[in-house]
Every structure is written in C-alpha cells, then in structure tokens.
Amino acid sequence: MIAVNSAGLTDVGKKRKGNEDALIIDDKLKLYVVADGMGGHLAGEIASKIVVDTILDSLHNTDEQSVKAESIKDIKDDGLSPAARMLLSGINLANHEVFNASRAKESCRGMGATVSAICFIDETFIVANVGDSPIYMIHKGEIETISVPHTLLAEQEAIDPDKAKQFESRYKHILTRAIGVKENVQADICEIQSFKNDILVICSDGLSDKVSPEEIRDLVKIKAPEEACQALVELANNRGGDDNITVIVIKIIKTGKKKESGISGFFSRIANVLANIPLMQTFKK
C-alpha cells in the first residue's frame, strides 16, 4: 500500500479578519483538499467549509455498490477510473450544496469557493481542481503545476500568450469557474503514476501569490512536510500576508502496487475508516 508523509497548515495571514480557507488532511482515506472561499461577510468561510465537509462526507458514505449505482451515474465516462469518478462526484455534490446554500440565504448570495484535491489509489494518484488554488508536483527536482487554473488570465494565455502579457496583473484573480456559482461545474482532473520521493503541494493563492513555485520546491525538498508548511506560511506572512494562507505538503515514502482491480484498495481503506467510527462499532456488536 502507498505510504505518504503529510502535513498541512492554514493561517489567517496579516490583513484579513477571518480565514476563508479550509482543508482536509485524511491519511486514512489518503485524501487531501484545499478550498478557498469567497463572498462577503462570513459567506466565504461558509462556502469553503461546505466544500470540505461535503467531499469528506461523500467519500466516507460511499461503498462500491452505491458508487456504481448512484452518485456517478451523472458523470459521463470520460475514460476515468472509478476512484476518479468518485472524487468528481464529491466535487459535484459540494457544488450543489454551496449553490443551494447561497440561494437559500440572503447573506450567502454569490458565495463560492475553489477546490483542489488529491487522492491516492494504489500506484497512482488523482488530481482534481476547480478555480485557481494550485497543485504542484515535484519529481526529480523539477516542479510542475498539475492543476488547471480557471482564471481569466489563464484563458487569455491559452487564446493569445502575447496579448495576455499586457493583461494587468490585477485581473489574475478573476475566476472563470468556481464551486457553488452555477448549478453545475466541471472539474479538471488527471491521474498520475506515483513514485517514491515525489512531493505534492496544494495551496491557496495566499501562498502562491507571495512565494514562487521554485521557492516552494527548494523548501519542500530540504524540509520535512510539517516544517516546510510552517516555513512557507511564515514566508508568505513576511511578504505581507495579504490573504489567508493554506498549504498541504505530501511526500511519497512508498508507492503501492496495483491490486486485483485497482479501486479495491481505496474501498478497503474506506471500510477501515468506517470500522473505526464509534457508531459502526456499535452496529457490529
């Protein structure tokens, strides 16, 4: 089974009153998520909280049968593995929940969130994102962004890189996709082979605006995940801390081998987690 060493940290930063970021670090499910909420008053905090709670719930409450039958039936098969579809269905569900909550309450109108998630299955990992919270992979000393930024700037770059250079940097935070803004959302997803010593980093723009990918790479290479998180948050704060700062660092210590049917490892992990929930233990008696 795959083994990772992970740590995560979220910090309000130096300018904001509240923390609109939220994160999941679940070493049992091998699920790691950062959500960056936005919206007036407390709405941003509510949105990101709904996102992490919904995704965690949807994965906890899933067994193989129900996945096949229910939650993924609306996801068209795009050559995705069952685990990838499960993660997507969790993201879709989160979108649904935030969208409904924002319509139900006046103070929550227009709220939304980004979501960037990694989940490990046997010998690969799945990366999915909506919005602009980056996911980096460090493999053999090279850092690569493996999420797709859904911003106006990035889309302009895709259309015409030269013109995008003239684009003022202040437009870089305009999202073209976010969780909870529309009835449906399309996450970008990919599945990547994992290797021992690979490092994955998920963060909110509070970090990526202040610290370059190369600086992140150099720090996580030499420090243990926990220390690296602290050092990165400190660095962003020293440079102004204009936004909430959240970072998760995951180091792969051992890669898993594919079992009989790929997905089974993931489900047995879910079963293990379920067995540890007190309620389930009572049922067993």
Place this chain on the structure above:
Amino acid sequence: MPTLTLKFKENSIKEFPLDKETNISIGRHNENDVVINNLAVSGYHAKIDSIGNGFLLTDLQSKNGTFINGKTINSHYLTHNDTIIIGKHSLIFAYKAGESRPKNTAADMDQTMILDTGKYKEMMEQNAPEKRIAKKVKIKEAYLSIFSKDNEEVCLSKKITRIGKASDNDIIMGGLLTGKTAATISKRPGGYFLSYVDGMKKPKVNGSAVTESVQLKEFDIISIGSGKMQFSYKE
C-alpha cells in the same frame, strides 16, 4: 445601473442599459447585443462582463482594436465617462446622476472574484466562431500506432492508459520479463507522460530505458515488451 450609449460622430444612435447580470457583446454580426454595422468592426469585436461591482471591457482580438480614451486596450475596467472607440463609432460608459459607483475598482481587483457571467463560457464559444480561439487551442487527441499489431491506432482518450501483460490493461503487450502493467501514459495539463510501473524489463522511449517517467513528444518511439509503438497527435 450604468448605460452604454452608442454614437456615430456626434449623434447618439442607441442606449444600452448595463446590469449586474448581463454581459454584452459588441460586433458587426447580428448575434451581438450591440451591433455596429461597419466594416472596420470585427464580427465579434469586444465584450463587457459584469465583474464584482464593476464592468470589464475585453477586446476579442479584433482586427482594428478597441480604444479607451484614445489608448488601445486588451482589457479595461470601465469608469464613469469612459469613451470606447470601435471603428468610427464610440460607446460612452456612464453612470446615472446620483447613482453609486464602485469606489476603487482597481483595489477591489486584488480580491479573488468570480466572473459572474453565467454566459461567459457561451460567449467564449460564440466568439470562437471567429476561429481564432478554435484554431489556437484546438484539442489534439494523442494516439499510439502499434507497429506490432498492424499499425493499429489507439486513441489515448483516458486520463490514464495502462499498458502491460495482464488482461485488465488498456493495451495488452506481452513479452518476456514484461510487467503485468509495464507502463502507464497519463494526460496532464502539461502533456502526456509515460511512467514505468513494473516488470524486469523497463519500457524504452527512443531507445533509452525509462526508470520513472518521461514526457512524450510527437513521433517518439516507445517499446514495451515485445511491442513497438509511435506516439503522435491528430486533430
């Protein structure tokens, strides 16, 4: 809410109210919200999106450009009394007297915002018919042509494609010392990457063994087990 007044020389032709929920497209074609019937104007020339409390004007790579107060722009956050020049026409962006205006839109922009245009995607797609967008980011599908199987072509449409000896692989490739799953090819934002998974015999790309993973370039020759294949793109 502010209005947009279309003028030709000194004459006002039409007034367009702007709204938080609306997105306005400007161009020569009839499908635009603001139609300017002049050859100097591109089919889909520019658009205005409601973003946060303000309005963002974006030039859609028009042939003759979009000008604000005499300067050519790519995108511009509209402020009161801005004059947008498109060809010989002008559009005046103005708030009504006494209407609240966003205070400092530039500062607001530092915050992350969601483009509150439900129609944004559709607009991007509608604008694509000008073919500039479509041409440049045309999605190319990657293929493997398998020499050992009569040049059979396999489209790499899955996020991850598994290749190896075992029957549950997407591409079955036997051979002595070849892994059950010898290699995977995954589709990442940066391109296609081939990774070694298991087996005594490592996959090779252009003759050199892959110990971990390598990005595939068009026309790379991949050998896995007894099979040889070529990686290429098709539109």
